[in-house]
Amino acid sequence: MSNDARDVVGDYKAGWHDPENATIRFDNGLSEQVVRDISELKNEPKWMTDLRVKSYHHFVNQPMPTWGNSEILNNIDFDAVTYFLRSGKGTERDWDDVPEDIKRTFDRLGIPEAEQKWLGGVTAQYESEAVYHSIREDLESQGVIFLDMDRGLKEHEDIVKQYFCSVVPYQDNKFSALNTAVWSGGSFIYVPKGVSVEMPVQAYFRINAKNMGQFERTLIIVDEGASIHYVEGCTAPAYSTESLHSAVVEIIAHKGAKIRYSTVQNWSTNVYNLVTKRALAYENATVEWVDGNIGSKLTMKYPAVILKGEGSHAEVISVAYSGKGQHQDAGAKVHHLASNTTSKILSKSISKDGGRGSYRGLIQVANKAENCRVNVVCDALILDDESQSDTYPTMEVSNSTCRSEHEASVSKVSDEQVFYLMSRGHTEDEAMALIVNGFFEPFTRELPMEYAVELNKLMALEMEGSIG
Amino acid sequence: MNAVESYLSTPVPDRAQHLWRYTPWRHIHPSGAPSDMPEEISPATVTLTFLDGTELTNDITISVATETSENEYEDDVASAFIRAIATDGTIKINVNEGAVFEQPLLLTLESEGDVCGLQVELNVGRNADCELITMIESGSNWFGLLRTGIIGEGAKFNDVVVNRLGASRLLRWERISLGHDSEVKIGTFGIGGIQTKADLRYLLNGRGCNLIVNGSIFSAGSQHNDHHIEILHEAPDTFSRLNWHSSCAGKSRTIGTGMLKIAKGAKGSDSAQVFNNLLLSRNAEADSIPELEVLENEVVGCGHGTANGPVDEEQMFYLESRGFTEAGAKGIIIAAFLNATVKEMGSKTMHSWLNKQLSLGLIADTY
Numbered sequence: 001m002s003n004d005a006r007d008v009v010g011d012y013k014a015g016w017h018d019p020e021n022a023t024i025r026f027d028n029g030l031s032e033q034v035v036r037d038i039s040e041l042k043n044e045p046k047w048m049t050d051l052r053v054k055s056y057h058h059f060v061n062q063p064m065p066t067w068g069n070s071e072i073l074n075n076i077d078f079d080a081v082t083y084f085l086r087s088g089k090g091t092e093r094d095w096d097d098v099p100e101d102i103k104r105t106f107d108r109l110g111i112p113e114a115e116q117k118w119l120g121g122v123t124a125q126y127e128s129e130a131v132y133h134s135i136r137e138d139l140e141s142q143g144v145i146f147l148d149m150d151r152g153l154k155e156h157e158d159i160v161k162q163y164f165c166s167v168v169p170y171q172d173n174k175f176s177a178l179n180t181a182v183w184s185g186g187s188f189i190y191v192p193k194g195v196s197v198e199m200p201v202q203a204y205f206r207i208n209a210k211n212m213g214q215f216e217r218t219l220i221i222v223d224e225g226a227s228i229h230y231v232e233g234c235t236a237p238a239y240s241t242e243s244l245h246s247a248v249v250e251i252i253a254h255k256g257a258k259i260r261y262s263t264v265q266n267w268s269t270n271v272y273n274l275v276t277k278r279a280l281a282y283e284n285a286t287v288e289w290v291d292g293n294i295g296s297k298l299t300m301k302y303p304a305v306i307l308k309g310e311g312s313h314a315e316v317i318s319v320a321y322s323g324k325g326q327h328q329d330a331g332a333k334v335h336h337l338a339s340n341t342t343s344k345i346l347s348k349s350i351s352k353d354g355g356r357g358s359y360r361g362l363i364q365v366a367n368k369a370e371n372c373r374v375n376v377v378c379d380a381l382i383l384d385d386e387s388q389s390d391t392y393p394t395m396e397v398s399n400s401t402c403r404s405e406h407e408a409s410v411s412k413v414s415d416e417q418v419f420y421l422m423s424r425g426h427t428e429d430e431a432m433a434l435i436v437n438g439f440f441e442p443f444t445r446e447l448p449m450e451y452a453v454e455l456n457k458l459m460a461l462e463m464e465g466s467i468g
Numbered sequence: 469m470n471a472v473e474s475y476l477s478t479p480v481p482d483r484a485q486h487l488w489r490y491t492p493w494r495h496i497h498p499s500g501a502p503s504d505m506p507e508e509i510s511p512a513t514v515t516l517t518f519l520d521g522t523e524l525t526n527d528i529t530i531s532v533a534t535e536t537s538e539n540e541y542e543d544d545v546a547s548a549f550i551r552a553i554a555t556d557g558t559i560k561i562n563v564n565e566g567a568v569f570e571q572p573l574l575l576t577l578e579s580e581g582d583v584c585g586l587q588v589e590l591n592v593g594r595n596a597d598c599e600l601i602t603m604i605e606s607g608s609n610w611f612g613l614l615r616t617g618i619i620g621e622g623a624k625f626n627d628v629v630v631n632r633l634g635a636s637r638l639l640r641w642e643r644i645s646l647g648h649d650s651e652v653k654i655g656t657f658g659i660g661g662i663q664t665k666a667d668l669r670y671l672l673n674g675r676g677c678n679l680i681v682n683g684s685i686f687s688a689g690s691q692h693n694d695h696h697i698e699i700l701h702e703a704p705d706t707f708s709r710l711n712w713h714s715s716c717a718g719k720s721r722t723i724g725t726g727m728l729k730i731a732k733g734a735k736g737s738d739s740a741q742v743f744n745n746l747l748l749s750r751n752a753e754a755d756s757i758p759e760l761e762v763l764e765n766e767v768v769g770c771g772h773g774t775a776n777g778p779v780d781e782e783q784m785f786y787l788e789s790r791g792f793t794e795a796g797a798k799g800i801i802i803a804a805f806l807n808a809t810v811k812e813m814g815s816k817t818m819h820s821w822l823n824k825q826l827s828l829g830l831i832a833d834t835y
Contacts (some may be wrong), residue, residue: 065484065556069486126675156694301543333558341757384765385732385765388761388763389760389761390759390760390761391758391759392486392757392759393753393757393758393759393772393774394486394756394757395757397745397753397754397776398752399750400747400748400749400752400778401750402747403775403776403777403778404775404776404777405557405772405773406756406772406773406774407773408756408760408771408772408773409769409771410762410767410769411762411767411769412766430491
């Protein structure tokens with residue numbers, strides 16, 4: 001690791017990188033030709049190529065958002081980004097067939113081991129495309145489709161065409177337009193009616209190359225009465241130049257379906273993470289976003305749920321850690337369009353070493369949505385006098401039968417808590433790590449145990465030297 | 469550059485700025501066309517007395533300054549517009565150092581005609597102790613009020629602005645700074661007008677100063693009330709509370725956006741804001757955006773909350789079981805909800821007077 005990179009990364013454990021062995025690497029920069037080339041390379045149907053081109057033009061014409069961290073956003077050099085890089089020969093179903101250097105990377109990240117122990121399926125994406133993909137046979141035999149998005153489009157074009165861009169249109173925002181123009185990889189999941197996927201399925205996203213842009217696209221359709229838990233993780237090497245991650249996730253939860261989408265985002269602090277995630281919930285469906293943002297230079301991500309069906313429910317639990325040079329601008333959005341819909345948002349953030357944590361949320365209750373219930377809680381801890389914490393919640397209530405509550409607080413770690421723990425024999429660092437893990441506990445208890453343990457270790461590492 | 473040129477050169481804000489999201493400038497501009505300047509400006513009638521009608525003492529002066537005073541605050545499109553149309557000069561109200569008044573002061577602002585703009589400058593001297601009610605009763609179609617103020621060290625000052633407009637629109641722009649150890653209550657009592665856009669900002673730049681902002685807004689019919697309240701803690705050991713109650717009936721819409729900022733170095737700040745909305749009809753809408761920006765970690769606390777809900781059925785049942793009609797019971801609950809912040813705005817004398825206005829407002833409107 002270079003000294004520059006070390007400055008950027010600190011104790012970031014996933015900050016190593018492998019030599020680049022690209023089989024195809026596009027020149028840096030974006031143009032209509034690049035968009036067409038990606039589509040042609042993937043041998044896509046014409047409608048997808050046309051959609052990509054339309055999205056590209058929309059991206060070019062759309063101004064950069066003026067809210068959030070405009071200073072960082074305006075510094076993104078889109079011409080310095082590589083929009084497509086293929087490292088393997090294709091998507092393998094056996095780890096032994098994955099190129100050795102890439103397999104070694106995922107071994108170090110513990111993915112094959114986790115797959116054997118507790119996962120129902122795995123997609124591993126390296127740069128622009130999936131290099132490994134598998135699903136348990138019993139799930140496959142029940143009709144569960146779990147593919148990388150490129151194969152999903154090839155093998156289930158009718159389903160993809162029906163749902164693609166139906167929840168997040170390309171015109172939604174500048175970065176959804178960018179993703180629609182240059183998307184590559186991601187997951188495609190279909191869970192048939194009544195099928196309950198008991199073990200989580202996981203996607204792991206790794207950026208290895210410098211100045212890389214990763215634009216995965218995920219589409220999950222959970223049919224009536226079905227359920228699934230999808231887990232995603234992401235890391236990247238620490239370079240002194242920036243990389244761009246701009247994903248779009250669309251979820252459709254049909255009547256009575258249940259989906260939990262868990263993310264532990266641990267990009268290195270040279271990655272811009274600009275993501276649009278949105279779910280559409282039909283009657284009595286439940287959508288849960290469990291969202292952890294630990295890494296990246298700038299994250300702008302507001303998982304959203306559109307409660308379209310009566311009795312549907314949304315839950316968002318998110319935590320964000322902002323360290324040196326980081327800005328986590330995260331939050332949640334819930335649109336109550338139908339009656340008797342409920343939502344609950346819990347957001348926790350910690351800012352340290354000059355980091356900035358922002359909660360940005362939106363609750364909308366439509367005029368015809370009777371008897372909705374909304375509860376939003378945001379808590380923030382600022383650990384030193386260099387850091388910053390903001391909350392920007394918006395509540396728009398147009399129905400008089402709605403009961404909504406929102407509360408937020410910003411505070412520092414209580415000296416009394418630290419004193420109490422130290423009087424029981426803990427060092428200051430241990431006491432701080434315990435308090436922070438306790439603060440994040442509502443999030444970690446919702447994660448699969450292996451993730452929760454790893455996250456606790458990660459936070460303990462981040463907290464070292466935080467007092468003094 | 470004169471005031472008109474200054475306004476015309478001020479860029480029209482984008483709706484992406486949340487200050488202008490719910491009431492864009494063209495919606496509150498008198499003609500709807502930002503480049504238009506009103507052809508005729510109506511004069512304002514300004515009177516200042518004590519609430520009980522007694523004459524002013526030597527400790528308070530009211531004067532009109534025609535010269536343009538140095539602008540301490542950054543102008544935006546709203547303030548630049550009011551400055552451009554407030555051609556009669558600035559009303560300066562000066563309370564002497566150490567002055568103590570038993571009775572609240574009543575400043576009445578009236579106007580007839582189409583468009584009226586007024587600038588008011590408050591200067592409350594050190595250790596003064598007084599209350600001021602500013603009553604806007606204009607009969608003009610559009611009223612713009614720009615208030616700036618400095619509250620001196622150790623002063624105690626209760627200030628309420630009452631909107632008793634008829635079918636008029638109100639643009640209010642306010643910047644007040646608080647000195648060392650001052651204790652200030654600022655209230656907004658909205659029971660009139662058809663549209664209000666208010667941008668109210670308070671600067672806590674004196675160590676140990678204490679600010680309580682209360683709002684009580686009654687919206688009915690198709691009223692549109694948009695209040696933005698910003699409290700900046702710049703000095704250490706400062707305290708602020710913002711309590712905003714809005715009741716919305718008919719097809720009305722109330723918007724409350726709050727911003728609490730704790731600047732770096734404002735150690736020991738204690739700050740909180742709460743927006744409560746009572747929704748009285750299915751077509752009413754209440755929007756709350758309570759924001760926080762905290763750049764200092766050594767704070768006592770910094771929080772916000774918002775709650776929306778209908779009239780409580782149990783409270784209705786209780787009152788109806790004691791013989792009240794449905795409308796009577798609802799009226800009592802609304803009055804109690806609004807009174808919760810009105811009673812915190814100042815002294816008993818002030819509260820009693822405001823309560824009378826609340827009753828008049830509720831009688832005048834149907835819900």
